[in-house]
Amino acid sequence: MRNLLLPEIQALLKEKRLDVLKEFCEESHPADVADALEGLDPEDISQILSLVSAERAAEIFGHIQDHQQVKFADAVDAKTVAGLVQEMDPDDSADLLRELDESDAAEILRHVRKGDREDVKLIGSYPEDTAGAIMTTEFASLREDMTVDEALESLRREAPDKETIYTIYVVDSGGRLTGVVSLKDLILAAPTKRVSDIAERDVISMSADADQADVAKKMQDYDFLAMPIVDRSRKLLGIVTFDDVMDVMRDEATEDMYYLASLNTDERVFTNPLKSVRLRAPWLLVNLGTAILAAFTVSLFESTIAKYVGLAVMMPIVAGMGGNAGAQSLTVIVRGLALGEVSIHGAWRALMKEIGVGFLNGAINGAVMGMIAGVWFKNFWLGLIMFASMIINLVIAGLFGALVPLVLRTLRLDPALGSSIFVTTATDVGGFFVFLGLSTLLIGHLV
Amino acid sequence: MRNLLLPEIQALLKEKRLDVLKEFCEESHPADVADALEGLDPEDISQILSLVSAERAAEIFGHIQDHQQVKFADAVDAKTVAGLVQEMDPDDSADLLRELDESDAAEILRHVRKGDREDVKLIGSYPEDTAGAIMTTEFASLREDMTVDEALESLRREAPDKETIYTIYVVDSGGRLTGVVSLKDLILAAPTKRVSDIAERDVISMSADADQADVAKKMQDYDFLAMPIVDRSRKLLGIVTFDDVMDVMRDEATEDMYYLASLNTDERVFTNPLKSVRLRAPWLLVNLGTAILAAFTVSLFESTIAKYVGLAVMMPIVAGMGGNAGAQSLTVIVRGLALGEVSIHGAWRALMKEIGVGFLNGAINGAVMGMIAGVWFKNFWLGLIMFASMIINLVIAGLFGALVPLVLRTLRLDPALGSSIFVTTATDVGGFFVFLGLSTLLIGHLV
Known part of the structure; x- marks a missing residue:
């Protein structure tokens, strides 16, 4: 219907x-x-x-x-x-x-x-968020001395209560995992063969304490319908099935996106507006704190700006571009960590790469902006300051965009959580300091 | 080994x-x-x-x-x-x-x-990115007049070449999809029963032109191992299996995260640095264009800033907070669209909510920042301008953060692609214009 x-x-x-x-x-x-x-x-x-x-x-x-x-x-x-x-x-x-x-x-x-x-x-x-918390205990298991025919008979009896009977685990008398056999293999095998003859011995399993994201990644790598979860003595505790893994993948991706945008994971599109305000306000207030830090940096150079107001026009550009480049580096690294493209191993290379990319993109955008600034304010030195500040701030962006999530991961914290706040603070404070600092040093050439 | x-x-x-x-x-x-x-x-x-x-x-x-x-x-x-x-x-x-x-x-x-x-x-x-492009033609199918025993025999013959035999599709003589039966049900049924007796008639299927993200969403909702893909006459063309759907989910999440950070989806952590520069540079140059637009807005108020340099110190705060709040709204809506929490239907309510949340968070952050600014610069009016600008700019943030992705979706474009550039432009230009505009109007109270 x-x-x-x-x-x-x-x-x-x-x-x-x-x-x-x-x-x-x-x-x-x-x-x-x-x-x-x-x-x-x-x-x-x-x-x-x-x-x-x-x-x-x-x-x-x-x-x-x-x-x-x-x-x-x-x-x-x-x-x-x-x-x-x-x-x-x-x-x-x-x-x-x-x-x-x-x-x-x-x-x-x-x-x-x-x-x-x-x-x-x-x-x-x-x-x-551990494997144990998302596993089900309703798995199908067989003893290895059964024949294929007995195995199918036993599955027929047990099937209605099991979450899946397509992957079946072979256990010894102590309940320890010793093999795995697919229903496909059972169906294809001669009825008189023993389960032990057709079972795969090299069973991939994970511990109940494993991070659910790691379980999801492994199951995706191996195209598994289910992942067996064992305790330290390899006793089979349960299985994590593909439908739960899909949910984990969805939730982990949401979490990373939300953390990068300073959002609480309890929020949804139609969360009660007052609750949304309550969930977002603390993050915004932290951001406000970092914005004040950036403003304080600017205030150090008030007398320079008073001498040449054009600086107030240009200064958001350097900080803003640093923010964008920082978000790019941060997102590539956070996603790369989530997908297992990079781990602590490889961190150094990733960091160096982001710094290098920041330098080159700083040079490209700095050259363009330097020329525009030079022509706009008819001042060669302002153009030069723009060029240099852009390079330095995009290097800062690459450095912090890569460093912050990698350090958080090393500390066993979520590499996305709060990271954009650190990175933006670095690029804002850094951008203002470099641009206004250089301008102060070269003020004689500007006015 | x-x-x-x-x-x-x-x-x-x-x-x-x-x-x-x-x-x-x-x-x-x-x-x-x-x-x-x-x-x-x-x-x-x-x-x-x-x-x-x-x-x-x-x-x-x-x-x-x-x-x-x-x-x-x-x-x-x-x-x-x-x-x-x-x-x-x-x-x-x-x-x-x-x-x-x-x-x-x-x-x-x-x-x-x-x-x-x-x-x-x-x-x-x-x-x-369509269902047709990720389906496999190696599905198992049965005719409905077969007995369960014949069906199992036929599966045994066909199984080695099929991607899955756990969900089996029932087709008529013209290859049209008429039912579905799980291997579990076949195993449990009496061998002499007909396939037509145990098959589920109400088969959920999707068209080969369907968006792969929609297929993934449906399969996740229904916990399907496979989704049958049909043409207009309901002829069974292929199936999309759960392992492909996991890949789709991963790729779609990466795409959304990348688009929100202005990144090209071809990039990975260890992409050749020069290629990374080439992939990121165009996005950064577009961002540079919008930054110049924001700088131009500031330049309209150069004479106001010259009269009261404290404005140069405060102005990045309003724009920056708008950027943060805009990213929050944008991310909630983009993720909500991807997860099917909101569609065109419901867009109005979502928009109104984001505007309301922007107003209230603007009031909270504006009150805090207004007091700080008032005390910092010993100027009640600067505090008041800060308070009002923050409210207005966070309303702009909520408005554009919700509007941009919803409009892109209505135009059948990707709601994440380029959206953060639009939103940041709105909050930068809006923030500077409101803050400096109000300051110009009230300049008599400031100096």
Whole structure:
């Protein structure tokens, strides 16, 4: 059936046409149903979800946006939430509970059946942004002494509860990961062969403490559907699946873009305006502090400017161009770190390159601007000062644009967070200081 | 076996220890082998790839970075490249040929066997960044009158040549898409059931002209392993698989970040420095043009500044804060458009919100800065001018930060491309004009 829109759903609710709503929830893709339900009150969502099986309800609820899930969980009773939590993918459940008040989460967990509760607790015990926090415990595994036929039979029994049965892990009696086999290989193999004969022994796995971004990068490199997550003794704890990795990739890219623009990652286009103000204001105030620092630099040269006001006209150009060039270097390095093109290894070469590029682009833009300034103010020396300042400030831009994210990474901090503030401060203060400083030294030639 | 490093490979080549190299190519993950080979000369890569089966060689070659693939294809003979091209995933092959000279690509295609040649040509016929250009024609399909047992038998025969057999498409006699069934469902079903009984009828598919970013978004929403791509008559042309979508997500995020920082997407951290200069210089020169426009705005008020030099100290603050606030609005909107949080529908609300947020943050930062300026220069009126200019310029920042990407999207252009230049121009020119204009009007109170 076609997708329903919010007003249609509201009308159907009002007219108590629950049969139509039930059909919609059962027939449409859970993501589409979730999309349609998001504008409703928690009570209405709860009523609609109660029309379908617990499993289906959880599938739909799992597709509702995170902050809407939290709003729902805060509004309805713990038992209802528990009914959804125990049917959802355990990583999604852990994610939701992490966002709730600790006492609410505990109350909900009390109503979750034992096996699921333990899974959710295990996943919830790993810090956010680690492999452990996004893995699922619902993976398919086999013993290596099974025949292919027995393996397929066992998968048939287990499949309905597993998140994927396309990559199957082979474990020993201690639950330690010893191999991996794809369903494709099982289907292709002779039924009497042993799992041990067709399993790949060289299994790539990652630790539960691994950074989720690293898991995503590895899975993308290897085109993996799922990545097995193990503890120190190689015991298989769970798997991270491709759909979670897509979410990680999206969120990590958003985070980097937001950090470069001094934004809080909690913000979205339609975040409540007052909340947006609250989230952006601290960043702007920090930027204001650095702007005052730049203004203070200018104030050191007030008497020079008073002698030759043309300097006030030219001075934003040097600082502004430094800001642009700094943003270029910073973005190339931040993205390069995220994509694994550069690491601490290679940092020196990257730094030297950015300084060199800054020098050459400084020379190009400095030559153009030097000539324009010389002609505009009919003053050769102003042109020369412009040329020299542009080169120096674009070298500063390259230096700080590369250095700041590389140092943050070395300190195990996010290379994007706050970096643009450092870089802009360097290019603003540096640009004003160099341009006005040179002008002060050469003031005799200017006036 | 463990991964080899570049110097080890070079040493093994020199000592003609080809058996070790062969084992490395066969036993390690193709992505790791590709990684290790990337620093070698094309001739050495060619020699090493010739040690393994054509299939394995293509798998490894497919993991080599795009620009390295091009370098290789330019260096070795057409027949060698053709041998790889016909074994690679056809979308990867089409991608490579797209990057080569037309005559070289034609020469290579002549050596590719007929069926593969047609697949590559079909995919190559779609513009870059469309679903058609990233799909593979190696999908698994079934007729609906088959039994589950027959279906599994047919998959067993076809599987080795298919990119995935986990999502299988059901087609009618004309090749039109009529359903979809997962391998999981096939495994779980009774062997005598018909495919038509277990297939999902409501198949979500996309057109070959669809934007690759939209395909990625849909697949992420639906957690799809593969998305079927159809022509106007619903004939199944190919599928886009999750691994290609991960690449699309990565590339689209890089593109947006790069565009916001005025960078060319061809650049990487270790791009040759001279090439980097060439790629960045045009953007910097455009920025220089807008900086001159801002300087021209300042020059209109030269006589005001001459009367009160403190204005030269304060003026970068208003413009700079506008630039920061503009970057915040711009980034939220650009990312929101990419993630589908906002579209043309909703644009008005987003615009109004950004203007409102700009006003309030302008008031907060303006109040702080107004007080500082008033105390610093012991001048109440300067503080007041600062306060008012900050509000006006942060409203300009919100207005242009939201308007520019939304207008670009409406014009079917990339909302990130060039947008930061427009926004910075607006906040620079606007900031200087408002601050210096107000100062000119109130100059009697300042001196």
